[in-house]
Amino acid sequence: MKSIVLTLVFFFFAVMVYSQEYSRTIHNRFALEITRGHALEADRYNRIDGSPYLNDEFVKGEVILNDSIRYVDIPMRYNVYSDKIEYKDARDQILEVNTRGVKSVEFKFDNHHFFLKRYKDGIQEFSGLLEVVEKGEISLFRKHNILLREREPAKGFQDALPPRFIPINSTYLLGIGDELPAKIHRRRDVLSLLEQGEVAADDYLRRNRVRVRSEESLVDLVSYLNKRLDSSE
Structure with missing residues (x-):
């Protein structure tokens, strides 16, 4: 034993x-x-x-x-x-x-999944870490943002403020097929990207208001389009 x-x-x-x-x-x-x-x-x-x-x-x-x-x-x-x-x-x-x-x-x-990717913001290209929100033929990514605000000197009765990190709203990107993901700042950016990718979304956009600052709204759009693309294959 x-x-x-x-x-x-x-x-x-x-x-x-x-x-x-x-x-x-x-x-x-x-x-x-x-x-x-x-x-x-x-x-x-x-x-x-x-x-x-x-x-x-x-x-x-x-x-x-x-x-x-x-x-x-x-x-x-x-x-x-x-x-x-x-x-x-x-x-x-x-x-x-x-x-x-x-x-x-x-x-x-x-529960986070980041890719190092090249992406577009308007006509400029950048490289950075993008978090996957929705993956498919059409993908949705999130770009986290934090601003460093410099020290602010004392003004009148207000004490000086130290430098500080300030979280700001995330920005979202759409990627279609093998094309570089692109930042979307307004509704027409979504329309332009879908048109360039020859993705028909008129029926959905007529019935639904897509808000580019709402992750839920963008996820609904991307999920709908991916399901429709899958069913058409």
């Missing part, structure tokens, strides 16, 4: 050590693959009110590189202000994910 207990203790200890080593190996491989530069200072935003993060806490998630290489249990958070994903390595250092030279990268954590 004693030998069985000792065997079980040894087995569970071995499994625990293996698990820790495996986790450390995954973190090390991830660090070599996609990080550059020095660790970030944990207190670098201490003199600024508010938070630049979607969520301050690190949450374990999944990173997919080039549609094939998958890393799991990576502690991550999204810095909206810098538009970068930060993660903790095996030594508890905070590092910034460097996406230069990466063909494609996805981040999945805490």
